[in-house]
Amino acid sequence: MAHDDAHPDDPHHAHSHLPPDPALRVKALETILTRRGLVDPAALDEIIDIYQNKIGPQNGARVVAKAWSDPAFKAALLEDADTVLREMDIYGRQGEHMVVVENTPETHNMVVCTLCSCYPWPVLGIPPAWYKSDAYRARAVREPRKVLADFGVTLVEGTKVRVWDSTAEVRYLVLPMRPAGTEDLDEDALAALVSRDSMVGTALVAAPEAAT
Amino acid sequence: MSRVHDMGGRFGDGPVEVDAADAPVFKEDWHGRALALTLASAALGKWNIDTSRHARERLAPQDYSRFSYYEKWIAGATDLLVETGVLTPEDLDTPEAEAPRHELADRALTPERVARVLSAGGPADRTCDVVKMFKPGDKVRTLAKAGNRFVDGGHTRLPSYAAGAVGEVVRFHGTHVFPDRSAHGLGEAPEPLYAVAFAASDLWVVAEDDGDEVILDLWQSYLEPAP
Numbered sequence: 373m374a375h376d377d378a379h380p381d382d383p384h385h386a387h388s389h390l391p392p393d394p395a396l397r398v399k400a401l402e403t404i405l406t407r408r409g410l411v412d413p414a415a416l417d418e419i420i421d422i423y424q425n426k427i428g429p430q431n432g433a434r435v436v437a438k439a440w441s442d443p444a445f446k447a448a449l450l451e452d453a454d455t456v457l458r459e460m461d462i463y464g465r466q467g468e469h470m471v472v473v474e475n476t477p478e479t480h481n482m483v484v485c486t487l488c489s490c491y492p493w494p495v496l497g498i499p500p501a502w503y504k505s506d507a508y509r510a511r512a513v514r515e516p517r518k519v520l521a522d523f524g525v526t527l528v529e530g531t532k533v534r535v536w537d538s539t540a541e542v543r544y545l546v547l548p549m550r551p552a553g554t555e556d557l558d559e560d561a562l563a564a565l566v567s568r569d570s571m572v573g574t575a576l577v578a579a580p581e582a583a584t
Numbered sequence: 585m586s587r588v589h590d591m592g593g594r595f596g597d598g599p600v601e602v603d604a605a606d607a608p609v610f611k612e613d614w615h616g617r618a619l620a621l622t623l624a625s626a627a628l629g630k631w632n633i634d635t636s637r638h639a640r641e642r643l644a645p646q647d648y649s650r651f652s653y654y655e656k657w658i659a660g661a662t663d664l665l666v667e668t669g670v671l672t673p674e675d676l677d678t679p680e681a682e683a684p685r686h687e688l689a690d691r692a693l694t695p696e697r698v699a700r701v702l703s704a705g706g707p708a709d710r711t712c713d714v715v716k717m718f719k720p721g722d723k724v725r726t727l728a729k730a731g732n733r734f735v736d737g738g739h740t741r742l743p744s745y746a747a748g749a750v751g752e753v754v755r756f757h758g759t760h761v762f763p764d765r766s767a768h769g770l771g772e773a774p775e776p777l778y779a780v781a782f783a784a785s786d787l788w789v790v791a792e793d794d795g796d797e798v799i800l801d802l803w804q805s806y807l808e809p810a811p
Contacts, residue, residue, distance in 0.1 A: 385643065385644070385647070385659065385662075385663050386662055386663045386665075386666035386667070386671075386673055386676060387658070387659035387660075387662040387663055387676075389662075389673050389676035389677050390662060390676050390679075394614060394618075394652065394654070394655050394658070395612065395613075395614040397655075397658060398614045398617045398618045398621060398654075398658055399614070399617075400676070400679040401621060401658060401661070401662060401676075401679075402617065402621055403679045403680065404671065404675055404676065404679050404683075405621070405624075405625070405665075405671075407681075407682070407683045408683050408684070408685065408686035408689065409685045409686055409689030409692055410624075410625075410628060410670070410686050410688060410689055410692050411621065411624045411625070411692060411693070412624075412692055412693065412694055412695060414695040415620075415624055415692075415693045415694055415695045415697075415698050416617060416620035416621060416624060417620075417695070418695045418698040418699070419616075419619070419620035419623055419624070419698055419702070420610070420616040420617070420619070420620050422698065422699065422702060423609060423616070423619070424608075424609045424610060424616065428609070463703065463705065464702050464703040464704070464705045465701075465702050465703075465704075465705045465706065466705070467705065468705040468706065468707040468708065468709075469707065469708065469709065469757065469758075469760075471755070471779075484592075486590070486591060486592030486593075486743050486745075487589055487590060487592070487637075487641075487741060487743055488589065488637055488640065488641075489653065494705075497609065498609050498610075498619070500603050500607065501601075501603050501607070501611070501653070502600050502601060502602050502603055504653045505597075505600060505601065506591060506594075506597050506649075507597035507598055507599060507600045507601070508600045509591050509592065510591040510592065510593065510594035510595075510597045511594075511597060511600070513592045513593055513745065513787075513798050514592070514593040514745075514784075514787075514788050514792075515792050516792065516796065517792045517793065517796075518792070519600055522599045522600040522602060523600070523602055532793070532795040532796060532797070533784075533792075533793065533795075533796040533797070534781070534796070534797045534798075534799060535796070535797070535798045535799070536779075536799050537592065537743065537746075537798060537799065537800045537801075538801065539741045539742070539743065539800045539801045539802065540708070540741060540757070540760060540763075540777055540801035540802075540803070541633075541707075541708035541760060541761075542757055542777070542779070542801050567605065568605070569605075
């Protein structure tokens, strides 16, 4: 085997030289890198600000609401999501290759990454803790219906489940079903109904009470 | 042959603990800091995304299991910084020590570049001349044993649960960088990538519903024609 030394399985990895407490560990590494000019703390602030305040599920919700409102847009989105999302200026790290999958009365889609926690950042932001948990990663592929029950979701009998395990650099967005009673809502009102979890496939979109 | 991260289908993890819909993006301040430090370290250009995934996967199983998500990230980044010679273990032992400007400091991510770097992303599709063997509708079988064929114990993206299974190609994604090589400095070696659907009943001893499917994105090297 070539390059056998490229992955030393040393139980005493370098990281064990840092303090064990995670907050102190991160602080120590930031100090070390900053002192050598390798990291600019202001750049870290900027990264955090972008993912905390600018990129999040509101992006995906805008896409879903538009797809519900505009059949031609929806057809184009399902056919070639990359082109359509770029036209909406939705693109970037962990969303370079996008596929949108549509929930129907026959098929419910849900997304997981069993090997790590791949997630479509430009449309949904940073994944929630549950998406990164061992329980979700381990169970979503084998018992998706029991996992859905953990979220309080029960599918209509006869619905088939398709679980997408994100094993490559392709990222998946679920297009949830549009709830009944929303015919009069505009795109902004529709977008407000669309939850993050519904775009991962672990929630359904409920009808607004006032519209029913 | 598997590593601890390869947990698809595993028993015993209990219910999924669902966070509140309005939970903060970063539950602790250090979570955001760890994510940002990892991205800023990667921006030094000493490794790629496959290398960094593998760095987290080859944490000792006991570390991988007890570390929270962002602890894995920071441990993986630290290990890579030392393995690529950017830092030494002694540097890590003395965080407060004075240090000269690093020879890679010119590559440090500046605040002005952050938005551009994040929105530029890092596409994985490449042109290649590997002949495409499959098309949607074709039956394929995955490798009987999941595992890296170039570096024993190396990075691979065929999960153990889907090894040796027969499925159907449902989508061609184009030609993408091959992680089994890319993670180990063996070139990008792009090749065709497909979405392949497997019947749940072909993957699990007990499937929840015979009509259910699991779909994985798999490189051509993981696949052979199935009758």
